[in-house]
Amino acid sequence: MQKICIYGAGNWGTTAARILASNTSKIENLSHKVTLYAHKETFNGKDLAQLINQTKENTKYLPGFKIPDNVFATSDIFEALKDTTLLVFVVPHQFLESALENVRKYADIQNLKIISLIKGMYIERDGIKTTTQLIKSILGVQPSVLSGANIAPEIAAEGFCESTLGCLNEDEAKTWVKLFQTDYFRIQPVKDVNGVEVCGALKNVVAVAVGLADGLGFGNNTKSAVMRIGLLEIKKFAQMYYPDTPDSIFLESCGIADLVASSFGGRNFRLSSEFAKTGKPFDQLEKELLGGQKLQGPHTSLEVNLFLKNMNKIKDFPLFTTVYEIAYEGENPQSIIKAFTQSYVNSSL
Ligand SMILES: NC(=O)c1ccc[n+]([C@@H]2O[C@H](COP(=O)([O-])OP(=O)(O)OC[C@H]3O[C@@H](n4cnc5c(N)ncnc54)[C@H](O)[C@@H]3O)[C@@H](O)[C@H]2O)c1
Numbered sequence: 001m002q003k004i005c006i007y008g009a010g011n012w013g014t015t016a017a018r019i020l021a022s023n024t025s026k027i028e029n030l031s032h033k034v035t036l037y038a039h040k041e042t043f044n045g046k047d048l049a050q051l052i053n054q055t056k057e058n059t060k061y062l063p064g065f066k067i068p069d070n071v072f073a074t075s076d077i078f079e080a081l082k083d084t085t086l087l088v089f090v091v092p093h094q095f096l097e098s099a100l101e102n103v104r105k106y107a108d109i110q111n112l113k114i115i116s117l118i119k120g121m122y123i124e125r126d127g128i129k130t131t132t133q134l135i136k137s138i139l140g141v142q143p144s145v146l147s148g149a150n151i152a153p154e155i156a157a158e159g160f161c162e163s164t165l166g167c168l169n170e171d172e173a174k175t176w177v178k179l180f181q182t183d184y185f186r187i188q189p190v191k192d193v194n195g196v197e198v199c200g201a202l203k204n205v206v207a208v209a210v211g212l213a214d215g216l217g218f219g220n221n222t223k224s225a226v227m228r229i230g231l232l233e234i235k236k237f238a239q240m241y242y243p244d245t246p247d248s249i250f251l252e253s254c255g256i257a258d259l260v261a262s263s264f265g266g267r268n269f270r271l272s273s274e275f276a277k278t279g280k281p282f283d284q285l286e287k288e289l290l291g292g293q294k295l296q297g298p299h300t301s302l303e304v305n306l307f308l309k310n311m312n313k314i315k316d317f318p319l320f321t322t323v324y325e326i327a328y329e330g331e332n333p334q335s336i337i338k339a340f341t342q343s344y345v346n347s348s349l
């Protein structure tokens with residue numbers, strides 16, 4: 001008997017639980033029960049996993065949406081991973097390494113199929129790793145990835161959208177499409193994983209740049225220019241480090257569509273706009289405005305910057321570099337404009 005575990009009960013993990021719970025009957029020999037692993041924490045004085053099971057709602061991370069009866073939340077890692085054969089990673093990327101340690105200890109890795117819904121990347125001494133590369137390096141399993149223009153509360157409200165499934169194995173792709181696709185959530189499979197992931201991680205940095213422009217009072221022309229320049233930097237970065245990434249990836253939901261959705265109204269956009277308006281640090285804004293949810297963009301700009309410095313490529317990525325300098329080195333948000341002008345004098349863009 002197969003069993004699904006969703007590792008992470010945040011905004012997107014809880015939304016994914018609603019989708020998967022509606023699709024379990026599409027897979028032969030799959031338990032109807034969907035396990036949702038919630039990091040141990042309390043909310044309004046109550047244990048979050050217990051609260052989810054009692055109220056059938058994740059009032060902390062996805063308020064206002066019912067959680068189906070066949071979803072069972074737990075903070076007991078042993079219980080969550082016991083008998084799991086289909087594992088969905090969906091924690092903020094900064095927590096993936098500790099999650100992998102748990103899975104290595106408590107899951108039957110030999111029998112696991114894994115998918116990552118995480119958007120982020122990891123800097124190592126000798127280069128970078130995407131989330132799937134990190135997962136594979138620790139668990140020895142090649143994961144798939146699902147990434148697209150997918151602002152979670154809009155999906156929970158069942159507004160039509162698309163997502164890109166990066167998967168190298170055809171049979172596995174069929175399984176993940178059956179599990180995730182609904183009338184309102186359409187999945188396009190592609191045979192590329194790292195390119196899909198680079199798009200998902202780096203659009204968060206571009207959304208920060210667009211948010212800064214918004215907070216500074218710039219209009220739609222400027223914000224569209226930032227998105228376009230950002231997309232060129234994403235493409236250049238992806239194809240520099242993963243040369244097999246086809247141009248078509250940037251036209252999938254994981255590429256242009258996610259960049260636009262995030263730059264219209266994602267968390268990275270919204271908080272960066274506030275940052276430019278108020279001057280409050282990102283970690284303070286995250287605490288004040290996100291109710292426990294996590295920002296990925298500023299953190300990713302730091303990781304990307306470390307990597308680009310190691311590769312001596314800073315000058316080729318003025319937008320990524322300026323976002324990092326604003327977020328971490330006290331650079332004035334106004335200097336995001338410098339990134340736009342530099343991208344014109346830099347002929348390699
Ligand atoms: N929310 C979205 O709209 C959305 C859409 C697509 C992809 N994603 C990606 O999915 C991933 C998860 O995002 P999310 O929105 O579900 O999370 P979130 O921003 O809602 O963050 C909350 C999650 O972090 C966990 N957490 C908090 N502290 C922790 C700790 N110390 N150790 C381990 N876990 C801890 C919480 O348990 C909860 O699961 C991210 O990489 C994000 O980029 C999010």
Ligand SMILES: O=P(O)(O)OC[C@H](O)CO
Binds near residue numbers: 119151204258266295
């Ligand atoms: O809210 P953000 O900025 O983390 O973006 C959420 C999703 O990645 C949008 O696809």
